[in-house]
């Protein structure tokens with residue numbers, strides 16, 4: 383899979399925050415109505431997110447019929463949203479809250495409806511407020527006993543992504559959005 387994503391040569395390492403959840407621990411998500419991770423979003427992805435080792439984050443996702451793009455296959459934008467969500471949680475493992483500045487996806491193979499996807503995202507490094515991330519997605523294959531096994535990093539990924547996430551102060555960032563709405567500056 384070829385990717386064209388400029389990564390600065392002088393990145394600082396992304397350090398795991400002392401308070402980061404232990405590897406394997408389910409992450410709570412950040413909003414019940416979030417399109418990516420919210421359990422109450424009726425049309426959402428319903429991603430299940432877990433802390434990985436280091437600053438990694440993993441996720442499971444069922445490719446539901448409503449995610450169709452081409453006949454019988456996932457819509458590319460849906461997969462991009464899943465990558466956005468799982469990579470967006472990586473900065474939290476470093477104790478930072480970020481929004482997406484840049485998102486890039488490479489699609490390597492069609493993903494049929496009905497399968498489960500396993501995603502893994504990690505940080506390439508940080509530079510000032512910027513967190514550079516990469517992620518891969520694999521189809522979860524049934525094991526010999528019929529129980530699904532997570533492919534980890536061993537199988538061939540069906541897609542890969544890179545992201546640039548920019549650290550923000552949630553109160554001022556979302557406060558400014560809300561203030562704009564109240565003044566009528568951002569109607570529909």
Ligand SMILES: CCCCCCCCCCCCCCCC(=O)SCCNC(=O)CCNC(=O)[C@H](O)C(C)(C)COP(=O)(O)OP(=O)(O)OC[C@H]1O[C@@H](n2cnc3c(N)ncnc32)[C@H](O)[C@@H]1OP(=O)(O)O
Pocket residue numbers: 411412418466467468470471474479480481482483484509510511512546548550552
């Ligand atoms: C409520 C609390 C809950 C907490 C619970 C925690 C759980 C948390 C999980 C979240 C998981 C969410 C997963 C979905 C995440 C979304 O989908 S977020 C939604 C989509 N993104 C947005 O809406 C962001 C919209 N954009 C913006 O608000 C602003 O452009 C930004 C990104 C904040 C940057 O603006 P700014 O703060 O003025 O910063 P700026 O000085 O322009 O840029 C800072 C640096 O980033 C660089 N940069 C900025 N944009 C770019 C770009 N596109 N390309 C390259 N470089 C860029 C700049 O060059 C600069 O670099 P340096 O000068 O340091 O070298």
